[in-house]
Amino acid sequence: MLLCLNCIIVNLFSGAIFIQQARGWSIYVSVLILLALTAVSTVTGGLASVMYTDTIQCFVMLAGGILLTYKAINEIGGIGNLKPRYFEAKPSVIPVNATTCAMPKDTAFLLLRPIDDHDMPWLGFLAGQTFASMWYWCTDQVIVQRLLAAKNLAHAQGGTLLAGFLKLMPLFIIIIPGMISRILFPDDVSCVDPVECYRVCQSYTGCSNIAYPRLVLALMPSGLKGLMMAGMLAALMSGLSSIFNSCSTMFTIDIWPLIRPKASVREQMIVGRSFTFAMIAFSIAWIVVIQEMQSGELYIYIQAISSILSPPIATVYGLSVIWPRMNEPAAFWTLIIGLVIGSVRFILDIIYREPPCGEPDLRPSFIKDIHYMYFALILTIISVITSVFVSLITKPTENFRLIRTTYWTRFDESIRDDEVKPVPAKTMELTDMDWHEEDDKCDVDLEEGEEADDVMIKDKKVSLCKKFFIWFCGYEDTEQSTSKSKDPEGVGLKSSVADAFESHSGVASLRQTLTQKIILRTTLALIVVLSVFLFTYFSLPFHMHNSP
CATH class of the missing domain: 1.20.1730.10 (Sodium/glucose cotransporter)
Known part of the structure; x- marks a missing residue:
């Protein structure tokens, strides 16, 4: 933050x-x-x-x-x-x-x-x-x-x-x-x-x-x-x-x-x-x-x-990618300890500001003589030691969570235990057709009712200030709320998911052709x-x- x-x-x-x-x-x-x-x-x-x-x-x-x-x-x-x-x-x-x-x-x-x-x-x-x-x-x-x-x-x-x-x-x-x-x-x-x-x-x-x-x-x-x-x-x-x-x-x-x-x-x-x-x-x-x-x-x-x-974040990221033994407690404590140490240095830099050129530098030695780049190196070493120590004294990460999350397992095609198997697009389309049919029947019944107009929500007069407040805060207007009430099962959303799954299948791929590999490398x-x-x-x- x-x-x-x-x-x-x-x-x-x-x-x-x-x-x-x-x-x-x-x-x-x-x-x-x-x-x-x-x-x-x-x-x-x-x-x-x-x-x-x-x-x-x-x-x-x-x-x-x-x-x-x-x-x-x-x-x-x-x-x-x-x-x-x-x-x-x-x-x-x-x-x-x-x-x-x-x-x-x-x-x-x-x-x-x-x-x-x-x-x-x-x-x-x-x-x-x-x-x-x-x-x-x-x-x-x-x-x-x-x-x-x-x-x-x-x-x-x-x-x-x-x-x-x-x-x-x-x-x-x-x-x-x-x-x-x-x-x-x-x-x-x-x-x-x-x-x-x-x-x-x-x-x-x-x-x-x-x-x-x-x-x-x-x-x-x-x-x-x-x-x-x-x-x-x-x-x-x-x-x-x-x-x-x-x-x-x-x-x-x-x-x-x-x-x-x-x-x-x-x-x-x-x-x-x-x-x-x-x-x-x-x-x-x-x-x-x-x-x-x-x-x-x-x-x-x-x-x-x-x-x-930033060194604690870079350390957690780098170790998580290359070292499978790195776990969540280690990442948490590395970030916390690194944040505390970095914040202390940040506050001290504000308190003891560098004097204008030509004036004597009376700051403490640990502020004046330790360049911020050297401090980054020191903080990185502390972060690495913390990550390794906490990882070794706590439980390792479950094996299924390492699938496609480290450099060594990036091409692993195994199914993770917490992974939801994709539903075939055809199945989703058939299900959507059933939902559309039920929704159409409801619409027909509503149109044939004698008092259908009575249940329609009429727009209320709203002042310009209130309209701006509603728009700025992301409130939905009456028309949007009414249209959503006609689709309680989220038929449109489910249909969009099916279309998106079909259109993007095979696009977001980690595989590369030989030509692509040669050009990129x-x-x-x-x-x-x-x-x-x-x-x-x-x-x-x-x-x-x-x-x-």
Whole structure:
């Protein structure tokens, strides 16, 4: 739940930055506008709007990002000028105690940096950040729900590989333009004086968050500028819609029944919407904390929170897939212990905030000297030990529950003890025909009755405010209730199930053809080799990557 709240906060804040830079409004006014746009998109379009906006904004942002990179490189006179001009970019207003902070870091062009680096130590990145990334890309519902919509395993793996290739693009269409933004606007993007920073972006700790939107607004033509901003906001709105749906569903289905076991569907819908409003209110209030934490750098804040809270989830997921002895008690206690430890670190980070650059760091050693990536590694080790220990002292999982739930049994076609055998489609169709005949007889009897009109429910006049409340809370209107009362046995639903079973039989398959396997595995090998090459190329101190 904390991770869901964090996702909402980050999406709101990042979207508000774009609106703030485009219109010059307050960050909180921008947040309210983003929420209003998201509400209209979600309520009127539902999940269909999420799918359409995801597809469209991908092409818009990819094309716009490539064009922006091209224009930005031309603006500085070519890619060869990137390094020398970047190391010369510094703000004009520099406090006496912040001279070092105003200068670009020597490791700016290195991905894997020294082991004690303040921003990204190589050991912490490879050994600690990996588990936070595994949580996001393998278990986060916003990602997984896209994958589960695939037609079959081949489509799911193909979509994952495509996402992997697209994930390489930010290095060229986001990071490089961001560095050029510092070159072109050093007084805004790289400000270190608190007064100047607040004037630029309403934050005392830094304005690096505005680098990309500042470049978009400055270099892109008017039409493309609006299209690019629309694509970015569409992506953020899509993410917010997915997170709202996931979090409210989690609370309503998993937590609320523990408080109200006999809650009606209507009550659950009201609770879900109310919980969404509560999360939004908390997220808006938390924006102040984001602006002051991690030197005001949003991306660092995202990675820090993920590293603190996500390793237990990644550990449970990984061990459950590869180790059949892993059981439910082990998963429960691993998540609880990991959450407690991560929450303690999270609270301490809020209490002992990193001081502004140039001021002495008086934080306790266990906060100051343990990088969040190293903390992720420590928390992962604790989670693994907890999972193994609890699994070995408790009863193992029943064998039938391991069928198709681990890597080693993913192709096991045995029937589970808790699995309902599918009913043949023909049998379901025959049963539906009998139900339809009975329903038709009832309709005929009703039509031939002399007082049939007397039993019809007449619509009552309802005020506009009440109609809006009924619609917003998911109440059914009279017509819908009446139509449902004519179908007490759920004939239409059962017929739909039969049709769905017949149409999807053989589609959602784990089997792959030889051609599919060759293409997918070749593509996987290609992306792995390409990723390793890029990491190596941008980590070794040679060519344009050596220090100045």
